[in-house]
Amino acid sequence: MIRSISNSIRQSVVGALVVIGLAGQAAADCPLNFVSQWGGPGEAVAYAGTRAYVAVGPRLNILNTTNPANPVKLGTLVLPSPILGITLSGNFAYIGCDSGALCIVNISNSAAPLLAGSVVAGPVANDVAVSGGLACVAAGNAMTVVDVANPASPTVIGTLAAPGAMGLTIVGNLVYLACDDNSLKVVNIVNPAAPAVLGTYGMDGGVRDVVVSGNYAYVAHGYAGLIIINVANPAAMVGVGSVGFGGYGYRLVLSGTRVYVAGGTAGMIVINVASPTAPWVMGSYYTGGNTSDVALSGNYVCTANDTNSTLINISVPTVPTLASTMQGGGAVGGIAVLGNYAYAAAWHDKLEVFNVANAAAPVKLSSIDLVDGLSDVRVQGNFLYALGYYSGFFVLNLANPAAPSLLGSLNTVGGSRLEVEGNYAYIADDENGVRIINIANKAAPFLAGTLDTPGYMTWT
Numbered sequence: 001m002i003r004s005i006s007n008s009i010r011q012s013v014v015g016a017l018v019v020i021g022l023a024g025q026a027a028a029d030c031p032l033n034f035v036s037q038w039g040g041p042g043e044a045v046a047y048a049g050t051r052a053y054v055a056v057g058p059r060l061n062i063l064n065t066t067n068p069a070n071p072v073k074l075g076t077l078v079l080p081s082p083i084l085g086i087t088l089s090g091n092f093a094y095i096g097c098d099s100g101a102l103c104i105v106n107i108s109n110s111a112a113p114l115l116a117g118s119v120v121a122g123p124v125a126n127d128v129a130v131s132g133g134l135a136c137v138a139a140g141n142a143m144t145v146v147d148v149a150n151p152a153s154p155t156v157i158g159t160l161a162a163p164g165a166m167g168l169t170i171v172g173n174l175v176y177l178a179c180d181d182n183s184l185k186v187v188n189i190v191n192p193a194a195p196a197v198l199g200t201y202g203m204d205g206g207v208r209d210v211v212v213s214g215n216y217a218y219v220a221h222g223y224a225g226l227i228i229i230n231v232a233n234p235a236a237m238v239g240v241g242s243v244g245f246g247g248y249g250y251r252l253v254l255s256g257t258r259v260y261v262a263g264g265t266a267g268m269i270v271i272n273v274a275s276p277t278a279p280w281v282m283g284s285y286y287t288g289g290n291t292s293d294v295a296l297s298g299n300y301v302c303t304a305n306d307t308n309s310t311l312i313n314i315s316v317p318t319v320p321t322l323a324s325t326m327q328g329g330g331a332v333g334g335i336a337v338l339g340n341y342a343y344a345a346a347w348h349d350k351l352e353v354f355n356v357a358n359a360a361a362p363v364k365l366s367s368i369d370l371v372d373g374l375s376d377v378r379v380q381g382n383f384l385y386a387l388g389y390y391s392g393f394f395v396l397n398l399a400n401p402a403a404p405s406l407l408g409s410l411n412t413v414g415g416s417r418l419e420v421e422g423n424y425a426y427i428a429d430d431e432n433g434v435r436i437i438n439i440a441n442k443a444a445p446f447l448a449g450t451l452d453t454p455g456y457m458t459w460t
Contacts, residue, residue, distance in 0.1 A: 042304035046086040046093065047295035051110060052302045053093060054309045055083035060095065062110045068300055068311050068323040074110040079103050085127040085138075085167075085293075092116065092151055094135050096125030102137050102144075104151040116151040122159075127209070131170040134192055138165035143177055145192045160187060160195040167209030167220070167251065174198070176217055176231070178210040184219055186234035199234035203227060209251040211259070216240070216276050218259050220249035226261060228276045243279045245269045250292045253301075258282075258317060260301050262294045268303050270317045285312050285320040334376035334418070336384065341365075341401045343384055345374035351386055353402060365402045370394055371411075376418040378425075383407070383442060385425055387418040393425065395442045408443040424448065 046053040052063045052071065058079045063071040081099035088094075091108040102125055103118045122139025129136045133149035143165050145158035164180030175187040175195070184201045206222030215232040225244035231237050247266025252259050257274040267286035273279045289307030296302075299315040300323060311323040332352075334345040340357040351368040371392035378385045384404055386394040391414040396404035415429035425437040425445070434451040 042309045044086045045295045045302045045304040047297040047302045077113040087128045089130040094128045096128045119154040127167045129170045158193045176210045178207045201237040211254045220252045241277045253296045262291045283318045336377045336379040345377040378420045380420045410445045
């Protein structure tokens with residue numbers, strides 16, 4: 001739902017608080033201009049020296065982590081679509097985007113990253129690996145080879161059909177390609193215009209990412225965890241070891257005899273692989289969300305997840321500890337506005353309050369703990385109504401709009417979307433239809449009725 005305030009529109013889109021400027025009076029043909037953004041799920045990270053590169057939606061944020069307890073944002077670049085993968089090489093970041101674009105960003109000046117060039121690599125660009133003047137892209141239905149010798153003019157020079165291409169790494173003339181069609185492929189790119197599969201290793205479940213050292217490939221294998229494969233002979237690869245950790249293996253990095261895995265809801269996992277035939281989990285850190293990417297520099301691991309991107313101290317790998325939270329916010333389920341104040345239903349359990357008088361620089365004023373999985377929020381008069389997806393309906397007083405106070409709640413209902421009219425709140429509860437809440441007494445809301453609807457009930 002779009003709410004109009006003065007000459008700007010503020011809307012919740014793609015899990016973030018986005019401020020959009022609208023010049024003049026609202027009209028169907030008026031152009032919308034991006035002004036600012038807060039929050040949004042993190043999908044990808046990269047780390048080199050004291051610089052962390054954190055993707056939040058389409059934004060690439062560059063942070064100085066010289067003081068790990070207090071990272072400082074140096075610069076930001078907004079790309080055309082959400083970022084899925086980041087690889088660093090020299091003065092450039094090679095970025096795979098949800099739109100299928102490979103974007104090459106000049107990061108020589110951390111305070112002012114610049115888009116050097118881009119090319120469409122496929123329907124999606126899940127991951128990028130770079131070697132010399134070539135970049136290989138896991139492009140969803142294919143692996144794409146791109147000549148990046150001139151970053152201002154990248155050119156696709158070869159493709160290989162590869163259903164479910166998710167992650168990859170390059171070693172010499174070989175690409176190790178993790179495919180979500182349940183396979184690891186070894187691809188020869190000695191002729192980049194005609195990449196050729198040397199061997200395929202089949203597995204059950206989702207295959208998401210791979211790193212290689214010596215004769216072994218370490219594969220992030222979804223719910224199966226970590227799989228270790230002997231790849232000395234690509235035509236006859238052999239699985240030698242595996243370990244699960246109760247989460248979902250998305251991405252991984254290798255350092256010495258340890259693999260650090262983005263383990264979904266299990267957090268960041270540290271696995272000892274000194275013996276490839278007997279890997280074991282030696283430590284973990286729950287990041288508070290669904291951890292989807294990891295990057296390593298020295299004694300610190302940077303994670304991306306759907307609540308906060310974190311910096312984790314791994315100097316004692318059996319007991320990783322939080323050094324700092326580098327990007328706050330996470331996904332935003334809904335947004336409501338009253339005057340110069342915006343109220344964001346942050347999925348990680350907080351109602352976030354912003355001053356948006358300066359639309360280009362929203363200022364967070366306060367956070368109110370309500371319930372995990374806030375899905376929507378509405379304002380009517382001097383009251384705010386918030387909804388939890390799993391459970392929880394809340395009424396807050398906006399007498400002080402910068403610091404709402406809880407008046408009443410009903411914890412037996414939840415849902416995905418909320419509307420308020422008069423003395424009633426209407427909740428779209430997915431397959432459970434519509435729930436109607438009497439809010440005449442703000443301190444004691446109660447369930448007034450339900451309406452069973454066919455199918456899956458939601459609205460915008």
